[in-house]
Amino acid sequence: MEIKVIKDIMGANEQIAQKNRQLFDRHKVFVVNVMASPGAGKTSLILETIRRLKGKVKVGVVEGDISSSLDAEAISKEDVPVVQINTGGECHLDANMTSTALGSLPLEDIELLLIENVGNLVCPAEFKLGEDRRVLVSSTPEGDDKPFKYPLMFHEADVVLINKIDLLPYLKFDVDAFAKTIKGINQKAKIFPLSCTTGEGVDQWVDWLLGQVRG
Numbered sequence: 001m002e003i004k005v006i007k008d009i010m011g012a013n014e015q016i017a018q019k020n021r022q023l024f025d026r027h028k029v030f031v032v033n034v035m036a037s038p039g040a041g042k043t044s045l046i047l048e049t050i051r052r053l054k055g056k057v058k059v060g061v062v063e064g065d066i067s068s069s070l071d072a073e074a075i076s077k078e079d080v081p082v083v084q085i086n087t088g089g090e091c092h093l094d095a096n097m098t099s100t101a102l103g104s105l106p107l108e109d110i111e112l113l114l115i116e117n118v119g120n121l122v123c124p125a126e127f128k129l130g131e132d133r134r135v136l137v138s139s140t141p142e143g144d145d146k147p148f149k150y151p152l153m154f155h156e157a158d159v160v161l162i163n164k165i166d167l168l169p170y171l172k173f174d175v176d177a178f179a180k181t182i183k184g185i186n187q188k189a190k191i192f193p194l195s196c197t198t199g200e201g202v203d204q205w206v207d208w209l210l211g212q213v214r215g
């Protein structure tokens with residue numbers, strides 16, 4: 001008997017991700033998959049990014065959480081279209097859940113779609129959603145050893161945002177060593193240290209993102 005359950009799941013996900021991709025292309029939507037552990041600051045980052053892009057790019061948001069609509073409620077105050085996906089226990093978004101959410105978004109009025117994945121440094125990296133770029137938010141209180149412990153996530157990221165740099169005086173976190181470790185896993189990764197609390201470094205990230213959207 002042949003057992004290839006995992007392969008079939010991944011294959012099915014890949015097919016749906018490609019369909020999402022075609023839909024995004026048709027509506028000229030640039031899509032960013034935002035991944036991180038719980039509490040790293042994904043929602044804060046999305047809020048700060050939306051505020052800086054006002055009047056420049058039309059943004060939409062998909063919020064992925066196991067439960068609740070707290071993050072979508074926070075985002076909706078910024079007056080952008082937002083949809084909450086509750087995964088009901090699943091610890092990552094997959095292409096099918098994303099596809100379901102897209103029906104509730106005015107894609108023709110969105111130029112940049114930010115998808116906040118479920119807080120988890122493991123399986124979100126394995127499920128493509130149809131995105132253009134993958135962003136990993138890694139915050140300083142989590143420690144500078146995370147690339148060693150979750151190499152796939154760091155390998156898959158186009159950008160790593162080192163969030164909460166305002167806390168560096170209180171932590172043993174070596175930014176240079178952290179960046180060096182990331183480059184050892186993923187040479188092409190862009191790295192931006194920033195703080196969503198003080199705003200330091202956020203403009204640099206948003207400028208880069210704007211360049212990607214317009215490019």
Ligand code: MG
Nearest residue numbers: 042043071116
């Ligand atoms: Mg969140």
Ligand code: ZN
Nearest residue numbers: 090091092123
């Ligand atoms: Zn998972």
